[in-house]
Amino acid sequence: MTLRTAMYALTLACALHVQLAPAQSYPAKTIRILVGYAPGGGTDIMARTIAVKLTDAFKQQVIVDNRPGANGNVAAKMAAESPADGYTVLFMSVAHIMSKPVYKNLGYDIERDLTPITVVSEVSNVFAANPALPAKTVKEALALARAKPGELTYATAGVGSPEHFAGEMLKMMTKTNLLAVPYKGGGPIAIDLVAGHVMTSFSTMPPIIPHVRSGRVRAVAVTKAQRAAVLPDVPTIAESGVPGYAMSTWYGCVVRSGTPQEIVVRLNDAVLKVLAMPEVRKRLENLGAEIVGSSVADSSAFLKSEIAKYAKVAKAANIRAN
Numbered sequence: 001m002t003l004r005t006a007m008y009a010l011t012l013a014c015a016l017h018v019q020l021a022p023a024q025s026y027p028a029k030t031i032r033i034l035v036g037y038a039p040g041g042g043t044d045i046m047a048r049t050i051a052v053k054l055t056d057a058f059k060q061q062v063i064v065d066n067r068p069g070a071n072g073n074v075a076a077k078m079a080a081e082s083p084a085d086g087y088t089v090l091f092m093s094v095a096h097i098m099s100k101p102v103y104k105n106l107g108y109d110i111e112r113d114l115t116p117i118t119v120v121s122e123v124s125n126v127f128a129a130n131p132a133l134p135a136k137t138v139k140e141a142l143a144l145a146r147a148k149p150g151e152l153t154y155a156t157a158g159v160g161s162p163e164h165f166a167g168e169m170l171k172m173m174t175k176t177n178l179l180a181v182p183y184k185g186g187g188p189i190a191i192d193l194v195a196g197h198v199m200t201s202f203s204t205m206p207p208i209i210p211h212v213r214s215g216r217v218r219a220v221a222v223t224k225a226q227r228a229a230v231l232p233d234v235p236t237i238a239e240s241g242v243p244g245y246a247m248s249t250w251y252g253c254v255v256r257s258g259t260p261q262e263i264v265v266r267l268n269d270a271v272l273k274v275l276a277m278p279e280v281r282k283r284l285e286n287l288g289a290e291i292v293g294s295s296v297a298d299s300s301a302f303l304k305s306e307i308a309k310y311a312k313v314a315k316a317a318n319i320r321a322n
Helices: 003-025 042-058 070-080 094-102 138-147 162-174 186-195 205-214 261-275 278-286 296-317
Strands: 031-035 062-066 088-093 114-129 153-156 179-182 200-204 218-222 248-256 289-291
Touching: 031 042, 031 070, 042 062, 042 088, 042 114, 042 186, 042 205, 042 248, 042 261, 042 278, 070 088, 070 094, 070 114, 070 248, 088 094, 088 114, 094 162, 094 248, 094 296, 114 138, 114 162, 114 205, 114 261, 114 296, 138 218, 153 162, 153 186, 162 179, 162 200, 162 296, 186 200, 186 205, 200 205, 205 218, 248 261, 261 278, 261 296, 278 289
Parallel strands: 031 062, 031 088, 153 179, 153 200
Antiparallel strands: 088 248, 114 200, 114 218, 114 248, 114 289
16 A cells, blocks of 8 residues: 555545544534424424433433524524534424515525424314304304404414414415414414414414313314314314315424534434334324324425425415515
8 A cells, every 4th residue: 555545545534533423422412402482382392292202312411492483483593503513403393394485584594504304293283263253163264254354363373384374275265354363382372262362273283182172172173184083073174165275284303404414314313213102102193293204315305395385375375474
């Protein structure tokens, strides 16, 4: 071996060591999972369920850091500006995809600045109502909205949120006038829906299911194309007189682009193992979630398709942030 060849081999070995060292020692400190909504909502519940098990798996603390605001985009921007080392994870939802065509200046680009780890789960939203609302079906609710345009309120987690898209799609497809009322997450929405401060919502299942089961909230319909296993007697919006209506919320994990691939793969493997735990599956399924647990490659392809899908919806429904 010549001196030149030996020096090249040594340089290559050093480079490989530098690349592999972070992954081999990862995690060596606390991992922070950013949640862009207030505690108690669907994103928060999912993130906390997984964080507890990741703490056990990694033998390092995994904490949830709630940073509500701008439909989850405050937290997303923080994740996009964090070091690319795998210690800051964004627990995202479809809302972050919906924001791309809605907001002009997010301060980050979800495709450029964030890398998918996995899609965690999918849930149907629930068209829910305070029991005082004199409407037990979608048709009756739409009749009320037509009788008094703009007076029937529905709660959202902000402009461009899944709840907002669900409501605007219903308005667009039925030519009715519902009034959107913004909140900072599913937890506050559930509280005000129970109290009667807002009469309906298109809430994700995790925060609303306990109130449906207790009778404090009425589940009028679900937004997916199929009925939800956790609410088998509740019809879909499509079968309630709005054919073709279908919308769902999904959750996933992403990190800053440029994070070493070995760390991304390790996080993917760890989250998938957590999702396979019987107690985790049972908890999430009881909240109406369908476990996904996709690979890094499949997650990337899925996010691209969702971005294209909701860009079309935002344009058709003219959903824009002020």
